[in-house]
Structures are given as C-alpha cells and as structure tokens.
Amino acid sequence: MRFPSRVAVAARLRAPGPIAWARPRRELLLLVLIALATLFRVYEPNTQDNSRICLTKALVTGHVSADSCFRQIPHQTDVAKDNGHFYSDKAPGMAVLEIIPDEVVRLRPPQDWVAKGDLRLWAVHFFAAGLPFLLCVFLVGRVSEGLAPGFGAATLVTFALGTMMNSFAVAGFDHSLTGTFGFLAFVLAWRRRPFFSGLAAGVALTTEYEAAAILGVVFVYVLLQGGRAACRYVLGALPGIALLGAYDWAAFGAPWRPSYHYIHNRYASQQAQGLLGIHLPTVHGVGQVFLGDRGLLLASPVLVAAAAGLVLVWRQGYRAEAAVCGFVAAGFTIANCGYFLPYGGGSPGPRFLVPCLPFLAVGLGPAFARRRVAVSVLAGASIIASTAIAMTWDVTGIHYRETVWGEVGRVVTEQGRSLLMHDASKNVLAWGVNRLVGTAISCALAATAAVIAARRVRPRPAPASN
16 A cells, blocks of 8 residues: 655645535435434533523623522532632633523523423523534534545434434533534634634633634644634634633633632542643543443444544545544543543543544544445444433433443343433423433434435545545
C-alpha cells in the first residue's frame, strides 16, 4: 500500500478542501422519528437542573449570584461559593439559553418542582437541549452522506440513538449543547465561513469551559486557510469569550477565574487538583470509561468503527478534517480517563467526552461503506444498549447488574425484575398511563428509524476527492 509523501501531506494540510455535504435519503422522516423517540422523555430533576435554573432566574433579575435559590435546596452539590455568596458552578451559556423557555412556561423554582417529572422543566430541556441535539444530528448526517454516499442515513440514526447523545438529547446537561456548537464551528470552518465558525466556537465556550480545546483546534484548522480567515475566526469568537469573561469577573472577581475554582461540595479538593480535576489517565478511569457498567465498549461499541473510519476519511484526502476530528476525540477521551470522577456522578456514562462524539461520528459513514455488515451489527448493539440506558439512567443511584446488557437480558429472562421494565423514565407521548407504554412507543420509534436507515440503496457517485 502506497502512502502519500511528506510533501504531499504537508501541502494538503496547508489547504483544506471543500466540505463533503449531501442530503441523506429520507432525512426529514428520520429526524422526525428520532425526535419522537428521544425528545419526549421526562427525566427526574437533578442537581444539574437546580444549578442552571437557579442561575437562569438570577440572571433574569440582573444578578449572577443565586443565594436564596440555592439556600432552599437541601444537599445541592453543583454549586460554587465565594465571599459568602452562592453561584452556579457551571459556565453560564446554557442558563442564558434557558431564559426564554423559562419565562414562557413560568417554570417554578427548583424546590417546587414535581419530583417525578415536571413538564415545565421538560419544556425548558426541549428548547435548550433537544433542538440543538436535532441540529447536531442533521449536521452529522449531511457530512456523512457527503463522505460516504448512501450511508448518511445509517450514520445519522446510529449517532443519534447509538451513543450517549441519546441520553442527553433532552436532559439538563450541557454536553450535547457544547458538542453541537463545537461541531457547528468545525462545519462552518470547513465551509469557509470563519467568522460564523468563530461565533459558534465562542458559544460552545460559554456552555462548557472544556470547549476551549475545540475552539483552539478549530482555530488551527482555520489558520490553514490563511491569516485573514484566522482573524475573522478570532473576531467571531470574541463575543463568546467576552461573555464568559464578564460572567466570571462579575461572579468571582476576574475573567480568568472559572467557577470550578470555587466548588462548594464534597469534591472541592479533588476538583482543585490538576487541570479542573483532570490528571493523566488512570487505570481506574480507563476501566470505567471503556468497560464500566455503561462504558463505551459495552454501550456504544460502534464508536470503535467510527474511530477506524477517521483513518478512511484521511485516506479519502480529507486529511486536515480527519486530523481535527481525531485530535478532538482523543483529547476529550483522554481527559475523561484522567478525571477524578469518570462518570461525573449520576449519569449515563463517561459524560465529559460527549462533546467529541459528533467529531468521532464523521468516521461512521466511511466505516459503513467499507464494512457494512460488521458496522451494522455494532450499530444495532449500540442502539439497543444506548436506548436502554437513555430510558433508565436518571433514576437516582441506579446501577446496572452485570452491566447494561445484564438488564437487557433480564427483560427476556426475568421480565418485571429488569430495571428496564419498572424504572423507565416517563414519556410525554404516554403521559398519565403506565410507563411501559411510553417505553414501548419510544423503542418502536427507535427500531423503525433503524430499519429505515439500514435499507440497502444504490449509493450515489462519490464526490471527487480533493
């Protein structure tokens, strides 16, 4: 096998090519099915919700501290404290985005929420997390169809239903939102829109401090397009950077003081060590990330194919683009393996790497095209496991016996004793009836999307490689 010379590689990296972009077959139908299967779950409120909504309500009144809100919530963990005042320990972006739906539905303070599912809180999640999730799925599908004609639909469904994006589609966590704007920044940079790419990267930074890594990697990619493009990118990113800096300045006295330096919970000492609690990967961290009861190799084995697919993207000639996706995916995964709490408390898995999933999914289309049957088997297993987790992870203290697959097996062997049967989340599509009805509807919609996407079609001619 002949590999390109160093001169050819260097030349290609200096001149990123036009974006691979095409419409997958039955795109609108698949997006509707995915939305119905994922966005109507009603998760139980958690400390993440408390932290962001307290900040949202404080911002509406012109404050950054939320003393009265936090003091009324017993055992709140996602909180920062400085000079006697309480703040959210999160970046402010998602809380700002939640202002509009919060005001529209008149969401009550956290202490007044319905413990087993609040429809007003769900509506806020739908707007602030669900709609960006659909945008991310759309972008992944379009790029994948451009890279591997005929396989964009399979990639779109696998990414949405077979990864942790499924669980965070309508949850009050910022990871999916960060991944959406980070990937949007990359797509816009690929389309030669550096100013708008910078805007999106800046928004990603306001939602999660760790998005600084995405902002930096995409900047290097834009720099390959020339100095003017890089200047436009920086100009676009400035509003987001300024917003985050202004918030940290108002709350903690300086724009370079992130909220994580003021954590006020039992994890404060661990969070203060390393880089925001991140060290070099540990054996425990690697084990949890990949082989825990909801680790990547058990819940989303198709990601192995996605990683291999990035090599195929490189060989197609999209070397700079493959490098961006590889660096982002590797960086977030390594960081998650080195974080002192790999799952970040109650969550569907190693959630801190979720922002890299759309970048990793770029390799799925070429992987499907090269090994269709093998990747389809991995995709099917990923959709089953990820859907099972998405319907149950929010139950407080849940632990999957013999991993999530043990619970899947109990649906057949022990039926009612499986967590999937009696601990499933509520669903708006079956509100007021047995939870099993909502579970059945969600599973049927997910299965329908998977079957439609898996149907064999004659691929369109691939675009000329650059």
